[in-house]
Amino acid sequence: MGRTRKGRDISGWLVIDKPAGPTSTAVVNKVRWALGAKKAGHAGTLDPDATGVLAVALGEATKTVPYITDALKAYRFTVRLGQSTNTDDAEGEVLDTSDTRPTDEQIKAALGAFVGDIMQVPPKFSAVKIDGERAYKLARSGEDVDIAARPLWVEELIMTDRPDADHVTLEMTCGKGGYVRSIARDLGAALGCFGHVRELRRIWSGPFDADEGVSMEQVEALAHTPDLDAHLRPVAEGLVDLPELKATTEGATRMRNGNPGMVLASDVEYGDEAWASLDGVPVAVGRYKAGELHPSRVFNL
Template sequence: MGRKRKGRTLSGWLVVDKPAGITSTAVVNKVRWALQAQKAGHAGTLDPEATGVLAVALGEATKTVPYVTDALKCYRFTVRLGQATNTDDAEGEVIKESEVRPDDATIKAALGQFVGDIEQVPPKFSAVKIDGQRAYKLARDGEDFDVEARPLWVEELILTDRANADTIELEMTCGKGGYVRSIARDLGAALGCYGHVLSLRRLWSGPFQAEDGLTMDQIDAMAHSPELDSYLKPLEVGLADLPKTICTDTGLARLRNGNPGLVIASDLDYGEECWAAYDDRAVAVGRFKGGELHPSRVFNQDASNG
């Protein structure tokens, strides 16, 4: 029998407005400490120098992380034209320079090739794995390697501001796995002037908004207090992009034991992924088949938030 985890059995989401200069993992550890929670995780890493929304899942809400990770996200970022760096951001060394400075019309015309279903090569200084090792480790060791292109859905990419000839601001809404640094690098190449990211902020991720996020100072100030608990959002918020069904009384008992259970649903296709609620609390996520939900994840909220 395994040892019981220390801490409170909290379930829910805490939205953080991550500052620059701290890793996503460090934010999660701070939140877990401040809430004295047994279990915590986040829905989508931000680079250390990036800011903005980082949604931290507690307890049973960690089972909903994949649905937030898969949701659309919006980034606002500043690109420095005329320079390429080895990390595709301002932290790296300048490796190429150009005097070319395209006008706004040329930039807007070039953005179209980065919208829709695209193939994107992640930066060499990234956490993707190459033969079992992180790419950034190989890059730091001076290894020569290639990173394979990956599919990405880009909903929108627009020019929002231009402070000067060297600096443009863009806003991108995209799906899972997008690298803003790759967009800056590839846009610079398409424009014939090079480019890298100067600053990056995630404005929203799925149902979570940066403007609703707590700062690290606020989390510190409210640590270990009921006041911080009051900022927790329900587990169910993480399921916002999935259709909702209602458990019957008999379905509830079966679903809680991990078995298919009767649910009340409308306009769902056979095999469609959805979630089941009882008294507005999530019971399970699974596939709808013949009037039943066949669960893939079951939530145990009865023991939570104690």
């Protein structure tokens, strides 16, 4: 007989402004403890040294995680020019150095190659799986890791600051699966000077903004109090990129039982993915077909 997970049936999103240091998993575990939640997860890993938006899903919100993971995200990061490292960030061992330093104009000209549909090779020290093993585990054991290039959509990549000859600050908006460390590495290679990430901050992810996030100090201070609950955001915020359909009362009942249910007329096309609500509360996510939503995920709210 399976073990019953202890905790509260609490649902919603808690947006954390993650500090440098803890892993994303450690942050989720702390949030779950602080809220006494039965179930929690996050929408997109941040490296331990990275800061910014880490959206933590509680309870029924975990069913909307894929939609935040797939949403556009924005990063602000500083590239250290003149050095490559084995991890493509400042924590790694320096592999190569160069005295070459590109001009601002050369950097701006090089950025265009990293915009649009590009192919990107993830860092060797990453969570990408190779034959069932995490790449970083293989790299740490000394194995020569060969990772295949993956497609990435980059909406925008701009230079925002040049603090000195050795550093450049960039902002990037991209889709799912982007590695900022790879951008820094490949930009350094394109400029003929090497490069790695010095600092990284995720400034927004889908509907969630770092400036609106809760600090880990606040999580600690407000743990197990209604004041922390007050920072929870609705489950529906994880569905903002999908069209919303209004369910009839009878349709909502049918969808909650896993059956197609009637929704009010909308401008969505046949077969489109959408979500249905009743009185503003999510009922289900599914495909719209001939006046009904055929559910793929059902919410117990």
